[in-house]
Amino acid sequence: MNAAITSTGQREFHSGEQEQSLSLDFLHRYLLGNYRELYAATLALDVNDHNAVLIATNLLTTAAEADPARRRAEGRLIARRLALLPPPRVYGLFRALRRARVNNRRTRAIMRDWLAARPDLAFDAVKYRGAVKDVVRHAHLRPGGELGPFLFAPRGKAAYATPILETWRRAHYEQAALYRLPYTVAEGFAAKHRIARATFLDRIAPQLTRLERLRLQESARGLKADAVRADLTTMPLTRLASYVLSLSLDERAHRRTELTAALRAAARRAAGGQAGRWGSVVAVLDDSFSTYGSGHKRRRPLAVALACHFLLEALAREYTPLWLSGRSDALLVHPYGATPLGERVLDGLDRRPERLVIVSDGWDNAPPGLAGEVLRIWRTRLDPHRACAVVHLNPVYDAADFDVRRLAPTVPTAGIRDAENLVALVELARFADGRTGLPELRAHLDRRVEEFLGEDT
Known part of the structure; x- marks a missing residue:
């Protein structure tokens, strides 16, 4: 999936x-x-x-x-x-x-x-x-x-x-x-x-x-x-985020009011009835150099992160974004620098949110593996009762592992292509952390198939 x-x-x-x-x-x-x-x-x-x-x-x-x-x-x-x-x-x-x-x-x-x-x-x-x-x-x-x-x-x-x-x-x-x-x-x-x-x-x-x-x-x-x-x-939220990132930084600054209003309107549509119901949310958002993607998928990972930022802002009652670069102006983000996921995850957990959402390709390299260790210790020793729901959304397929790259076995990871699917993917991610098995997955898929075909459950 x-x-x-x-x-x-x-x-x-x-x-x-x-x-x-x-x-x-x-x-x-x-x-x-x-x-x-x-x-x-x-x-x-x-x-x-x-x-x-x-x-x-x-x-x-x-x-x-x-x-x-x-x-x-x-x-x-x-x-x-x-x-x-x-x-x-x-x-x-x-x-x-x-x-x-x-x-x-x-x-x-x-x-x-x-x-x-x-x-x-x-x-x-x-x-x-x-x-x-x-x-x-x-x-x-x-x-x-x-x-x-x-x-x-x-x-x-x-x-x-x-x-x-x-x-x-x-x-x-x-x-x-x-x-x-x-x-x-x-x-x-x-x-x-x-x-x-x-x-x-x-x-x-x-x-x-x-x-x-x-x-x-x-x-x-x-x-x-x-x-x-x-x-x-x-415009659809993720498509609009890609358009915004295609503009120069000067153009984005000049059209700040127009672009921000459009992104927030698209995010409200995507949130639907869930708007404001997610409690306190902290998002760790990847804007490192690897979010440039490739010539075929230029800035696609960063566009997903930017779209998720505005959607989570609409879903949350209280929202804190943490970009890896330390920038606070989401409209001016651009691919740059290393991927210090561990540090930003620590900053996010320090705020004790109800949800921590990580949007990243998972290539934690400053230093390598820190994010996984932080999340392992947090889940096994500091928050074993899961008071804080942590989920990792990854927009990049890792061909070598036949999956998206994961940060820690204790944290569910789901692939994401369009931010509009974020709510459904957070539900789907629970099948990736080992707490549910094939029968639960089959039941989930049966329900989704019935909804997809328009049948009565």
């Missing part, structure tokens, strides 16, 4: 892409072969999109190894998870199954039902035309209306009755039409018509999705395309 939450098979600060991919692939194959039921159940957890696709692919590829009842249960989990995934991920999964020649009846049914549930398949046909065509071929489908001719002979018709298909046709020779298409499609037409980038961004702005606006905002600002402005108060 920790691997499926944190790892994307990409390079991390302490391990390369190949090492990450091989380690993750081994885990998937091991769980699939030995604990197939539990493996499928992880689709109901907050696993990242990369691992959700891998799980679905492996289950569909090995369908012959499961009995009919198990295949039906897996099919429901896969269908529900696919409904929650971004469309490009699902189309990528379907194309991978086509390349692997996986074409059993259940796979075709999943493809058919997913396409049938799409709110606007004509829109998909324009935005993901090659993928939709591959899926239709592989699942032996016959799209109705004008979709068939559009997919397989798009330039053969003089005009389309479906508005978006006709807009796509006109965009080949009429510049005004391209501004009614999705951004990713219109961008290609803009290049074909040699439209200035600033002009294109200004006029395509109404078609941009929320995340496209966030991604393009800074480049549009440089081009003075003022129409491309993201409403930061509606």
